[in-house]
Amino acid sequence: MSENKITIWEEMTILWAIVFIYSWIIFFIFVDKxxxxxxxxGGIIAVALGSLVxxxxxxxxxxLFDTQPWLLVSILYAGGPLxxxxxxxxxxxxxxxxxxxxxxxxxxxxxxxxxxLLVSSGGAxxxxxxYLASLGVDLIVFTAFSYIGEYIVLEKRGHTLx
Amino acid sequence: MKMSLWLFIALNxxxxxxxxxxxxxxxxxxxxx
Numbered sequence: 275m276s277e278n279k280i281t282i283w284e285e286m287t288i289l290w291a292i293v294f295i296y297s298w299i300i301f302f303i304f305v306d307k308x309x310x311x312x313x314x315x316g317g318i319i320a321v322a323l324g325s326l327v328x329x330x331x332x333x334x335x336x337x338l339f340d341t342q343p344w345l346l347v348s349i350l351y352a353g354g355p356l357x358x359x360x361x362x363x364x365x366x367x368x369x370x371x372x373x374x375x376x377x378x379x380x381x382x383x384x385x386x387x388x389x390x391l392l393v394s395s396g397g398a399x400x401x402x403x404x405y406l407a408s409l410g411v412d413l414i415v416f417t418a419f420s421y422i423g424e425y426i427v428l429e430k431r432g433h434t435l436x
Numbered sequence: 437m438k439m440s441l442w443l444f445i446a447l448n449x450x451x452x453x454x455x456x457x458x459x460x461x462x463x464x465x466x467x468x469x
Contacts, residue, residue: 285441292445296452304459366462373465384455391447395439 289397290339290347293388294354301358306365312427313364316419320360321352323415337403355388363416367423374420382412 306313325348331337332344339347363381368374389408392398424430439447 288441289444292448296448300452300456300459303456304463362459366459368462368466370466373462377462380455380458384451384458387451388448391439391444391451395441395444 286339286397287346287350289392289395290350290354293392294350297354297358301362304362304365309365309427310361313361315426316362316364316423317357317360319419319422320356320363324356325352327411331403335401337398337400339398355385359385360419363419364423364427367420367427369424369428378413378416378420381416382409385412 328348328351332339339351359381363377366377368377386405386409389398390405393400425432
């Protein structure tokens with residue numbers, strides 16, 4: 275291995291670090307600090323749920339993050355796109371149903387695009403997985419987030435049964 | 437063939453810009469900025 279050449283390990287880690295940095299740039303540009311007391315729950319739930327899904331995905335051999343230490347990638351992934359997109363998704367929840375549907379689609383497509391880039395560049399590999407499966411999972415997750423977020427962020431109340 | 441690092445950075449940048457434009461549009465539509 276020559277000294278000037280980036281090792282595979284370093285390159286793979288760089289890919290995740292790049293996604294981490296982009297996530298935080300977007301976050302700092304668009305975050306509404308005054309609403310963080312509520313929107314932070316979107317980030318916390320996203321980190322918990324996303325980490326659980328990826329842990330299961332690894333355990334079941336569906337996909338894997340190549341040649342990297344699991345902990346480092348988990349920190350870069352959970353602390354990057356999961357946390358920031360979770361907060362921003364809660365912040366951007368709209369009471370307008372059509373706009374919220376478009377929001378779900380925009381977040382889903384962005385997530386899928388980054389995932390596609392990571393797989394194309396060797397940051398992750400599909401073993402028994404497909405882009406369409408990710409598309410389905412992303413749509414379901416963001417739709418569920420819309421529902422939960424309406425209660426937390428918009429303070430929607432359920433109908434009470436008498 | 438594996439995508440190069442610079443192409444990865446550039447394409448991720450495009451995704452970030454597109455996502456940012458969407459959030460800006462939502463802000464405008466909701467009358468926030």
